Amino acid sequence: MTSPTPAPGTVTTPPPPGPPPEATERAPAVPADHVAASIDGVDVVVPKGTLIIRAAEQLGIEIPRFCDHPLLDPVAACRACLVEIEGQPKPQPACAVPVGDGMKVRTAQTSPMARTAQRGVLEFLLINHPLDCPVCDKGGECPLQNQAMSHGPGESRFILPKRTFPKPVALSTQVLLDRERCVSCARCTRFADEIAGDPFISLQQRGGRQIVGISDDTPFNSYFSGNTVQICPVGALTSAAYRFRSRPFDLVSVPTTCEHCASGCALRTDVRRSTVMRRLAWDDPDVNAEWNCDKGRFAFPYLQRDRLDAPLVRGAADGAGAHVAVSWPEATRTAAAALAEAGPRTVVLTGGRLTLEDAYAYAKFARVALGTDSIDFRHRATSAEEADLLRTVVAGCGLGVTYADLDVAPTVLLVGFEPEEESPIVFLRLRAAVRRGGTQVVTVAPFASPGAAKLHARVLGAAPGQEPGVLAALAQPGPDGGADRPDLSAAGSVILLGERAAQVPGLISQAVALAGSTGARLAWVPRRAGERGALEAGALPGLLPWGRPLGDPDARAQVATAWGVDPAALPTEPGLDLAGFLAAVAQDEADAAAHAAAPDAGDGAEAQLPARRVAAVVLAGVEAADAPDPEAFLAALGAVPFVLSLETRTTEVTALADVVLPVGVVTEKSGTFLDWEGRARPFGQVLRESTAITDARALALVARAMGRPLGSIEVADLRAELAGLGRWQGPRPAAAPVAAPVPPAPGPGQAVLATWRHLLDQGRLQAGEEALAGTARPAVARTSPATAAALGLVDGGPVTVAGAHGAVTLPLVVTAMVDDVVWVPGNSAGSRVGVDLRAGAGDVVRLTPAVRSDEPGGAP
């Protein structure tokens, strides 16, 4: 299951048979900080500190192991890896003893002592094991099964009754434990403690009754709990999602990339008969090591739920009425006719989940088929300031700050970014760096979130709106001479800017300035997997692929050449972004209302209704609830004369669409995600027999029906075209810094709203995974003790958070945090900020103690 990463080292092959050459002749040159030793008579030179078991791996010498894991601290508990070391009377654990200079190690291959020790341990491990392999999920891919066969004695002499336990125990709704299978290797507990920082499971009891367990009131609700199932060397830990679902030898495995966030995890997707059965973290040392989060592992039932299977158009001839299923040619013709008429007055909103290739197809479709630059991938709270940042220092800059840079960064400043919730692998890498001792994490946030606490992060407290001031103070020498300030000028320091930074005017400008003044490197970490790719594809107004400025004639010429179109045909003026789209539709509506209300001039000449600014909108995988104001967004869609939606299933958006084209999900196509680093994460088609249409192909069909063919359709061709274009090398426009306004000042009974999303919440792609949802963090509201006291709120009691358009009521957790702020989760059950409040971070909300409905009379 685990594929260890060999440490760098050199291996010399054994000498050929015959008289050994003179020792002086073959003394290998040992580099500094390396040691020379031999294992089973084979010379090996490895860096100092390399464990015997790792050195043996380099030589291809197999040593059985259960507790050993290359990414966990050694524990030497299972004793399966015992080897003989010359001069030592007792066999030693290869997983815990570093290779010493001149050490002569003999494994079971050549040492009777090691062989009997290993066989003895394997015999012991099996005596109480149920040997229920035929019904065990691990059967067929089980290290215990495999190593018992390869290194064990084969037959057991054990005739006593085996240890049994009632089964299974639910460590959480997702992770189940069959105690009798456990070999007490402590991989799971060490992972939870060391890697995730969630020590909710531990070994309990002692001796033969020792078992993994949780404390009664604290289930194993870790965002990373699924990794323990994967690294369990036996079938003791299983997931509710996969338990008893299939056998490993019935599965077809495909290497894939996770589509849930911009971390870019390598995954393995296992399929049986066209159905995804499970997903595992796959090994990529540069990115996710061997881990992933539970969302990436378990949130895939959506792939097969509520799928659209045919194009839809409005039934009646006037384009009104209910959807009816039609053929692809009819649907594309209908869409093409409407879009040809709307032309440049069309807006394309692509959402954040497209692959690089599909996003590129939209970017090209907008410019070539529609003749518009109105395309925006950002379906969330955004700003022109953010677009400026993306155009000037992110797009077309290639691989910037990397995970490896985080490993060694002396200081990492988090701005508008909660890694554990918003990019879990960034969290794990930062946690590993902090644990190694060289990295200090500093976060600008209203309070120390659980993730920040696990990073031992220093919190620079800031209410929404105050963050620019905090960053400005960091850039200025303080009254203490700055001795106490985090040192971003130390070489290698990094500022990680989350997508939520766009919600605070002036924050991005201040972060860029801070990076400039300290020399810290800046990286932008979006939440969604498709955002970086869409940016590079040019799905943003004013931006052509790989950072090419729309306003630059050379850039336009390069793109026109690649696309085989006349440069003059490309739009030259920046189009509408999401905010511009909403404003334009509002203006159109105002015009129409004014026109309808205008009194007849009496001269018989009816006043001319001005042409609509937005005549059509093309939507790709856009979820209404993700808009800053979902209600306003849906109203705007209702007002646009023609809506084309490319979707995988029915949503509130497809309900408003005039034409719906069903497109494939990630398993039905190949593609590429760019992670937050800018690293390409290509993946292949999992369901090879799928006939689903990709977004790119659907757009190509519409474009052809419009008489403006796009050329490339296939993923491979789109990739080649993108690669051929290459990154923009020309001049870039400078960003105009935005001054931060005065932070909001809440009045009596009010607070400033702070919010971000939990990793596990009401997100659409998590639908249908109840066991996963059971491990989500509960929705609570947080205020400081002073704020709670001032407003008469009690810890644990219900509090109502009310905006101008709605309210949510949540239990209050009084938290050490900045005053006059209330934090609620963004999209959790009972707290969907956009939908329920129609408000966002930085808005002023009212706080009142809620009356429980089960308390008649409303006694507080």
Added chain:
Amino acid sequence: MTLTPVLTAHWDEADSHTIGGYRRHGGYEQVARGFELGPDALIQMVKDSGLRGRGGAGFPTGMKWGFVPQGDGKPHYLVVNADESEPGACKDIPLMLANPHALVEGCILTSYAIRANWAFIYVRGEVPHVHRRLRAAVREAYAAGYLGRNIMGSGFDLELVVHAGAGAYICGEETALLDSLEGRRGQPRLKPPFPAVAGLYASPTVVNNVETIANVPYIVRNGAEWLTQWGTEKSPGFKLMSVSGHVRRPGVYEVALGTTMRQLLEYAGGMRHGGEPKFWLPGGSSVPMLTAEHLDLPLTYEDMAAAGTMLGTATPMVFDDTVSVVKAITRWLDFYKHESCGKCTPCREGTGWIAGTLHRFEAGQGTEAELGMLEELCAQIMGRSFCALGDAAATPFPAALTHFRSEWLAATHTPADQAFDPVAATVLAAGATR
């Protein structure tokens, strides 16, 4: 050789456990002497005395102290292992009951020597009376100014904490003890790093047995040479030996190392029915058993090792011929199975397998093939387990098979309780003297 009352000299006085009783015989006078000598001289003195650890392993005490890095800027700790749990061992507990201030004074001197400002006595939780006595002694020492800040104007600070364990044999293993003291589940730690480098709270720590530390004030009072008047070159000094089993006067005898078991039996009044023991164990259940033919061997670390056993805690258990070897070994293995911490495979699984198989022999249901299997299982644990608990569990059976093979063969058909009247081994038996 005669009895050597040093630690036990005044146990018969009613107030031997109080600070008054201790001071009456020169107690706490060594603190000032130690401060005069200085830490390095103290360490050297203990090195010169040849004092070896009294907890069972017999590691040279001064050498252990010398391993603590000096001037490393980290806090240092002294931890006294008072978790006496070895089956058969009962010498630290009487010592702490009757002479706790020798331990407290030893803690002061040792802490001063290793530059520790915090010391802990980890006492097993099942002996609340001892826990109370220790706490009272520590309270008295604080009141008298021997503990706390700036002890006797020396500038040396020492806080001494008495901590009760929760009754796990594994917590007598020094690294498991440290984990337990830190508030974790008691399981042994991976070594290296050794406690002298990274022990309690990852800081340099000396872990010593109660009796070892209690020796220190007497060495400081009388000098390093004084200790070497007893014992042998490799095993100098005197030792508390608790004799238990079928002897007329079981109890703690303080004798010179090198005393033979035959002499010790004389002190203990001989076997209850006269004659010689059927088998005996020099140092608790974790050392291989010996028989009557070994009674004249000197009880030293080196002579016991030469005889294929260990001095261990030097707490002999003596059994007469009313005892079934099969049954005795089975009880011990039940103990190790119960106390195995579960961390490593050989001990966790092996102790249960061996104990279960031994129960078959006790019931007269074993087979000759299983005798060979048991020997192999013990060999599969010995030297393969994570800590010495597994080794201890693998120890009793092989020696018992060597010395009493016919009894094991009989256990393939006759239950132990038929071969040996269970009542005859107890004090209920006719003619029993206790």
